[in-house]
Amino acid sequence: MASGGEVMKNKQVILKHFIDGAPKESDMVVKTSSISLKVEPGSNAVVGKNLYLSCDPYIGSRMKKFEHPDFSSFKPGSPLEGFGVAKVVDSGNPGFKKGDLVWGTVGWEEYSVIENPEKLFKIHHTDVPLSYYTGILGMPGITAWAGFYEVAAPKKGEYVFVSAAAGAVGQLVGQFAKLMGCYVVGSAGSKEKVEILKNKLGFDDAFNYKEENDLDAALKRCFPEGIDIYFDNVGGKMLDAVLLNMRLKGRIAVCGMISQYNLSQHEGVHNLMNTLIKRIRMEGFVVFDYFPQYSKFLEVVLPLIREGKIVYLEDITEGLENAPAALVGLFSGRNIGKQVVLVARE
Amino acid sequence: MASGGEVMKNKQVILKHFIDGAPKESDMVVKTSSISLKVEPGSNAVVGKNLYLSCDPYIGSRMKKFEHPDFSSFKPGSPLEGFGVAKVVDSGNPGFKKGDLVWGTVGWEEYSVIENPEKLFKIHHTDVPLSYYTGILGMPGITAWAGFYEVAAPKKGEYVFVSAAAGAVGQLVGQFAKLMGCYVVGSAGSKEKVEILKNKLGFDDAFNYKEENDLDAALKRCFPEGIDIYFDNVGGKMLDAVLLNMRLKGRIAVCGMISQYNLSQHEGVHNLMNTLIKRIRMEGFVVFDYFPQYSKFLEVVLPLIREGKIVYLEDITEGLENAPAALVGLFSGRNIGKQVVLVARE
Structure with missing residues (x-):
């Protein structure tokens, strides 16, 4: 929970209703609410400013009413969620401090309160594009x-x-x-x-x-x-x-x-x-199941990127208001390479 | 090749023609030809007297014209083949001698000339029913x-x-x-x-x-x-x-x-x-792919049989002339337990 401190406008991509087939833009609405950028005293949460959001096929599945051992459905009236890259604005968790860069599950919104920051990965290497943490490094x-x-x-x-x-x-x-x-x-x-x-x-x-x-x-x-x-x-x-x-x-x-x-x-x-x-x-x-091996993975893949032995194509859509269209495009194969939404620059 | 020596009548189950669906009795005919029970000098072959034949679903597949990495189709006009238990009558291969009991691929007939006896397994344990080598021990x-x-x-x-x-x-x-x-x-x-x-x-x-x-x-x-x-x-x-x-x-x-x-x-x-x-x-x-592990397998399963910890149900049909019906029954689930054909007692 966040409370007190600076209150900011927070643009969000809201699920309007459960869907049946592929997502359409009309299944989502972009709304602006407000958010406090301070966590409540005693809270374990982290407040993050979202920089990049990742468009992945499983997000379409979570817009449906269904059961899955790993996921729950989104709630109509609440923002979508997905992997993203964020900058920590405030933290009640000793593992994170203001200014840290992280990737993990965040809301489709400008700022997210992350209640279980233990699941976030800290970003230590910034000599590669930050958006890569939604893709090749995520x-x-x-x-x-x-x-x-x-x-x-x-x-x-x-x-x-x-x-x-x-x-x-x-x-x-x-x-x-x-x-x-x-x-x-x-x-x-x-x-x-x-x-x-x-x-x-x-x-x-x-x-x-x-x-x-x-x-x-x-x-x-x-x-x-x-x-x-x-x-x-x-x-x-x-x-x-x-x-x-x-x-x-x-x-x-x-x-x-x-x-x-x-x-x-x-x-x-x-x-x-x-x-x-x-x-x-x-x-x-x-x-x-393989997240515990993330550091082993980084040891292999970071050098490949730095040495130019592997290239990574991204399709970056700018602006949270364009996120619904970016997600919808994924299901018709419109994107070339990893579909990312740029929400904000650092 | 077998030649010279005693010539015996040899009842055989012959494939009449390639089939399409499940085998019918009319796809096979039981005929009697003759066979010499002596191998030719210099031959590597073994002549076996077949005691038990195993009815297995893959035999129906081999009655069709089709390609498979492990099997070839049977030849119309020739006897069917399958796993069986046999007693060696004559051998040109130094690994086998008259009287040896073996299991492996034989013809659906009273006596078979086995051209590649290296693929046969010798039966060393006869305190269990011989027919078991078409089933639980085969x-x-x-x-x-x-x-x-x-x-x-x-x-x-x-x-x-x-x-x-x-x-x-x-x-x-x-x-x-x-x-x-x-x-x-x-x-x-x-x-x-x-x-x-x-x-x-x-x-x-x-x-x-x-x-x-x-x-x-x-x-x-x-x-x-x-x-x-x-x-x-x-x-x-x-x-x-x-x-x-x-x-x-x-x-x-x-x-x-x-x-x-x-x-x-x-x-x-x-x-x-x-x-x-x-x-x-x-x-x-x-x-x-697991045949090379046969002796390891025997070490596990033989004691289980001897100690009565495992039981094995067989459905034994007597007489080669009844083999076509036994095979056909397999595809309608008529048998209870392993379907075996008793061709001859030792």
Whole structure:
């Protein structure tokens, strides 16, 4: 709880009502309330000034009424929440002081009171863009790292396929795989993204799934020898086609199924028999399980960024009032690279 | 190759033509040819007198024209093949001598010439029924052992569900799980099988899937806390219902999908999103990968049999001429326990 001290206007992105399908701008409203920038005496909370907000597919899920072991639904009438980068304005927690930079879960608003700051990560390295802590150095980065290295257990020379490859997670998985000496192909939803995958991100090949009538044929063209690792961000028909093209002892790291999130009835996957014939391991994972390894992750990824061995594409939308449109665009694949909202400069 | 020496009549079960769906008796014909019981000089082959033949679902698959990394189709006009127990009649291989008992792949016939005897397993322990080497001490036994202990990685107290639980593999998985201190429920296709699971095989609970209108509801009734391990022998609708009931970090060992083998279009599985939400690992395996561990397996399972800690149900059909009917019955679930054909007594 914050009380006393300077009271500021606080612009917020409010959920109007629970949604059914993909989020629309009309499901949210930007309102201005007020907030005290001082925490109450004795409180453990931190008040943060939000600098960047991260647009992630799971935010769309939390706008629905549903049950999940890791998440609760947002409350209609309250601001959305998501990962963000913030600067500490006041702190009742001895671990944080005014001026600290942190990343973690914050509200979609200019200032947030963070009641459980123990879950925040402190930002110690500021020689890289701060927005990276919503992406390559934040949740999507750990997701790509854990899913690829821990779940998919890659070996040099293996054939790797990544769907939604130009997205926040996919672009990193592809680059991790290249650094390991794998052959990497990505799929994306536009010609422009395909060009970026091939020319900027170092993928060996890429295709636009919207232009392929037959996903099985597209995969056979790109992987005449088959696929060892599929990093699945989309599920559905793509997963079904991939199953036909997996190699013996292949691994499918299930990171997301964005093609399915907004369907009232999920598509059927017909080719699971291949898990048996080809001894495939298919494994879902959730990034939170890997948060305790964050410092290990940073040790690997920070040097790669500093040495220019890995690039990270961001699609930065400026202004909290444009956050609803940025989130909505995510579900139609409008963004190229990680979709971030710049709320305020330091 | 066998030549010279005693020439015997050799009854054989011949594949008449490639099949499409489930095997019918009319797809096979029992014929009598002749065979020499002596191997040619310089040959590496072994001639075996077949004692028991094992009826397994994969035999139906080999009657079709199809590609598989481990199997080839049978040849129309030639005898079927499968696992069996045989007595060596003559041997050109120094590792085998007349009178040795072996198990491995043989023809569906009275006598077989085995061209690659290196793949046979010698039978050293005859204080247990010889037919067990088609089941608990043969391929289905290693399947149950590897799938449960190696693939499903069980822990004491976990909730285990086995489909086709009264079959050759399922009955063992359930007993292994009970020995480990798990809570075990099985599904089967008749009232009689359900009674056997509960009263003879020590399952904590069991249900007849044919009598359940709603498999999800049946699983929720049997597993109010959810399922940690699903040993899948059937695939399809059951797998889909199980996915709704898995617990966090659950494991699905995909051993078989018998409900799908004879469909021209495999059923769609709609609930794979749960692999993600619940971090489920789903892994297919094939028993051949575990054959090198056979002696380790025997060390575990032989004492369990001798001490009466594990029981094994067999459904023994007498006479090679009845083998086609026994095989066909497998696909309608007619057998209770492991379906074996007794070809000859020692």
